[in-house]
Amino acid sequence: xxxxxxxxxxxxxxxxxxxxxxxxxxxxxxxxxxxxxxxxxxxxxxxxxxxxxxxxxxxxxxxxxxxxxxxxxxxxxxxxxxxxxxxxxxxxxxxxxxxxxxxxxxxxxxxxxxxxxxxxxxxxxxxxxxxxxxxxxxxxxxxxxxxxxxxxxxxxxxxxxxxxxxxxxxxxxxxxxxxxxxxxxxxxxxxxxxxxxxxxxxxxxxxxxxxxxxxxxxxxxxxxxxxxxx
Amino acid sequence: xxxxxxxxxxxxxxxxxxxxxxxxxxxxxxxxxxxxxxxxxxxxxxxxxxxxxxxxxxxxxxxxxxxxxxxxxxxxxxxxxxxxxxxxxxxxxxxxxxxxxxxxxxxxxxxxxxxxxxxxxxxxxxxxxxxxxxxxxxxxxxxxxxxxxxxxxxxxxxxxxxxxxxxxxxxxxxxxxxxxxxxxxxxxxxxxxxxxxxxxxxxxxxxxxxxxxxxxxxxxxxxxxxxxxx
DNA sequence: AATAGTAAATTGGGTCACCCAGTAACCCAA
DNA sequence: TTGGGTTACTGGGTGACCCAATTTACTATT
Numbered sequence: 001x002x003x004x005x006x007x008x009x010x011x012x013x014x015x016x017x018x019x020x021x022x023x024x025x026x027x028x029x030x031x032x033x034x035x036x037x038x039x040x041x042x043x044x045x046x047x048x049x050x051x052x053x054x055x056x057x058x059x060x061x062x063x064x065x066x067x068x069x070x071x072x073x074x075x076x077x078x079x080x081x082x083x084x085x086x087x088x089x090x091x092x093x094x095x096x097x098x099x100x101x102x103x104x105x106x107x108x109x110x111x112x113x114x115x116x117x118x119x120x121x122x123x124x125x126x127x128x129x130x131x132x133x134x135x136x137x138x139x140x141x142x143x144x145x146x147x148x149x150x151x152x153x154x155x156x157x158x159x160x161x162x163x164x165x166x167x168x169x170x171x172x173x174x175x176x177x178x179x180x181x182x183x184x185x186x187x188x189x190x191x192x193x194x195x196x197x198x199x200x201x202x203x204x205x206x207x208x209x210x211x212x213x214x215x216x217x218x219x220x221x222x223x224x225x226x227x228x229x230x
Numbered sequence: 231x232x233x234x235x236x237x238x239x240x241x242x243x244x245x246x247x248x249x250x251x252x253x254x255x256x257x258x259x260x261x262x263x264x265x266x267x268x269x270x271x272x273x274x275x276x277x278x279x280x281x282x283x284x285x286x287x288x289x290x291x292x293x294x295x296x297x298x299x300x301x302x303x304x305x306x307x308x309x310x311x312x313x314x315x316x317x318x319x320x321x322x323x324x325x326x327x328x329x330x331x332x333x334x335x336x337x338x339x340x341x342x343x344x345x346x347x348x349x350x351x352x353x354x355x356x357x358x359x360x361x362x363x364x365x366x367x368x369x370x371x372x373x374x375x376x377x378x379x380x381x382x383x384x385x386x387x388x389x390x391x392x393x394x395x396x397x398x399x400x401x402x403x404x405x406x407x408x409x410x411x412x413x414x415x416x417x418x419x420x421x422x423x424x425x426x427x428x429x430x431x432x433x434x435x436x437x438x439x440x441x442x443x444x445x446x447x448x449x450x451x452x453x454x455x456x457x458x459x460x
Numbered sequence: 461a462a463t464a465g466t467a468a469a470t471t472g473g474g475t476c477a478c479c480c481a482g483t484a485a486c487c488c489a490a
Numbered sequence: 491t492t493g494g495g496t497t498a499c500t501g502g503g504t505g506a507c508c509c510a511a512t513t514t515a516c517t518a519t520t
Binding site: 268285 | 470471472473474
């Protein structure tokens with residue numbers, strides 16, 4: 001039995017989410033003018049002050065610019081000045097799935113190769129545990145399947161003993177989350193996935209880096225084919 | 231004659247600055263309780279609302295936590311908990327330079343390879359322009375050198391025609407910014423850098439992907455050696 | 461003495477009405 | 491065409507106010 005801490009959502013957070021979505025979906029483009037505070041506050045049924053709090057956050061992230069007397073505007077993502085990491089993440093979120101998959105193919109194949117070289121006995125145990133989780137219970141919800149898939153891939157990147165790899169994998173698994181969830185609709189996908197994971201695990205266990213990278217490449221290529229098909 | 235845009239400082243920004251300083255100087259440690267809104271607002275001679283705006287920004291950055299009825303607290307930076315992309319970035323920022331460099335070696339080599347395959351005439355022009363910028367003026371400040379270095383590497387990732395690569399490169403160049411700036415102190419580094427860049431450029435221009443990836447690897451290995459030496 | 465209950469003070473969450481200064485759009489005169 | 495006003499609008503900021511959750515201190519119970 002597991003309980004999660006309840007974290008009440010503040011008003012300003014909801015507003016940020018909404019505006020971020022609009023920016024992500026390009027319904028708000030750089031240069032666009034936002035509705036006046038008073039008007040938008042009324043539309044959202046919140047006070048001007050709460051709305052302002054949201055705007056301050058977006059402002060501090062360099063996403064919008066306030067001109068007193070003029071209005072608020074979506075900011076240009078400039079090359080020179082503010083290249084906040086925030087902006088970069090936002091750009092990544094707007095990337096196409098196929099581009100993300102191509103990028104993932106490149107470094108996760110390499111991660112598998114390195115993991116095969118560096119994995120300790122403990123690393124291998126952790127990977128195996130994650131591997132088996134997927135095959136344990138007969139019926140899992142899709143999001144739980146995705147979660148155990150995440151665990152497996154993170155376990156492998158952990159075996160690379162480079163924390164940057166782990167974080168880049170986290171980032172990508174997060175960015176691709178929705179897409180990965182959809183793949184479970186393919187009949188027999190779970191069993192296939194398990195076999196592919198098993199092959200990768202075996203190669204890493206044998207410290208066979210060539211085999212590991214090949215198995216990973218095969219796995220990722222399959223995912224790509226499924227995604228293209230969807 | 232050049233004029234700078236006047237950007238008035240908002241109240242909330244000053245507050246953020248003050249609190250950030252306190253955190254940096256360890257006068258505010260994780261777990262510490264901040265003074266109540268009403269009290270602090272009075273001390274700072276600003277309204278509660280303005281103070282709140284500052285707190286919201288700090289909150290959204292994960293630096294403080296608000297407990298209604300309880301107070302505001304400096305937050306622990308936890309690894310385990312929520313894996314927001316924000317936290318991932320925070321983790322990446324704390325990564326060791328060598329880990330970052332290893333990661334960069336892996337995907338930028340691959341980016342160079344792909345760029346050599348896909349570069350259009352226009353891409354090549356852009357890369358060449360960036361290449362020449364570094365060699366143009368005799369004396370550049372270190373940060374300007376780093377900037378033109380950034381431009382060159384981004385031009386190459388742009389030639390990969392995968393926006394994800396561009397953003398990952400941006401992220402890494404940003405994370406490694408300080409380190410890269412230091413390398414200019416090595417005598418003759420700039421000339422060496424130019425030669426290495428030129429070799430990469432030539433390979434891409436010839437669409438020789440093997441040569442391109444080798445040249446890039448050599449370049450990055452050199453950088454790593456310098457960094458290890460510093 | 462330890463515990464459970466309770467009332468009051470405190471704290472953050474949020475709203476509302478209000479004032480100020482800068483902006484934008486327009487008109488008008490030089 | 492240019493510069494000076496006028497006016498409506500917009501963001502910046504304030505202060506008083508209410509609510510709900512937390513904390514604290516005190517009380518009654520066991």
